[in-house]
Amino acid sequence: MSKILIIYSSVHGQTRKIAEHIGKRLIENGNQVVTCCIEQAPLLGEFDKIIIGASIRHGKHNSEVYNFIATHLEALESKSSGFFSVSLVARKNGRNTPGSNPYMQAFLSKTQWRPNLLKVFAGNLDYQGYNWLDRNIIRLIMWITKGPTAVNTKVEYTDWLGVDVFVKELERL
Template identity: 65%
Template sequence: MSKFLIIYSSVHGQTLKVTNYLADKLAQQGHQVTTASIDDVPALDEFDKLVLGASIRHGKHNPSVYDFITEHQTVLEQKPSSFFSVSLVARKPAKNTPETNPYMQAFLAKSQWQPKLLEVFGGNLNYQGYNAMDRNIIRFIMWITKGPTDAHTNVEYTDWQKVDRYADQLSAL
């Protein structure tokens, strides 16, 4: 079995939730799994397989994701590795694959690292969990994209069966 490191960049917690779920699934398969915030990553050479997960905030991945990739590109390319992205746009069937998700495509265009295994997951829309500025920005984006705008909306769009399939793909890396 493998030693996995799952690194996450999460703003409102859904990417961390996906990370923890993946860690549990991989551990159930017999793997040793460590999770770490992108702000506190252990030495990568201690692990067999690397996974990086990042959320979208205001249409972009956190700049620290690209800084991490630049700093660790050699190791990311030498070891079996994968990237997943969590966003509200992935709630839409036409935008919930790496090939059709605009944020994944923007990531691939900007990143020097081109992992072979990619995935996208729908996020969680919880207006009450956002500060006033984020709530208004996200409501405006939802209005434009014909999503829910009620200020009391709390909907999880993550497809957990899809996360299960991704865990199996990670195991097979």
């Protein structure tokens, strides 16, 4: 089996939750897995596969993700790798694949890294878990995109079966 590193950049915790789920499934299948936030990533050389997950905040992936990739591009390109993006936009059909998701397309246009596997997952909507600014920005975006805007809304849009399919695809790399 493989030694796999899963690195994530998460604002409100859903990307971390997805990364940990992926790690748990990979361990259950006999792999050695280290899961950590991007700021605590170990040296990449000791891993067979590297997976990076990043959430969207205010329409962008965290700049730390791009900096990490630029710094470690050679190591990333020498390994089997995957990238997944988490956003509320991905809750909609026609925005939930790497080819149709605007944030994945923006990611690919901003980096030279070309992972072997790309995936898009819908995130979690929890207005009460956001600060005042984020709550109102996200409510405006949801209003524009015809999503729920009630301040007590709490919905997990993540397709966990789709995450498990991603795990199987990772193992085939």
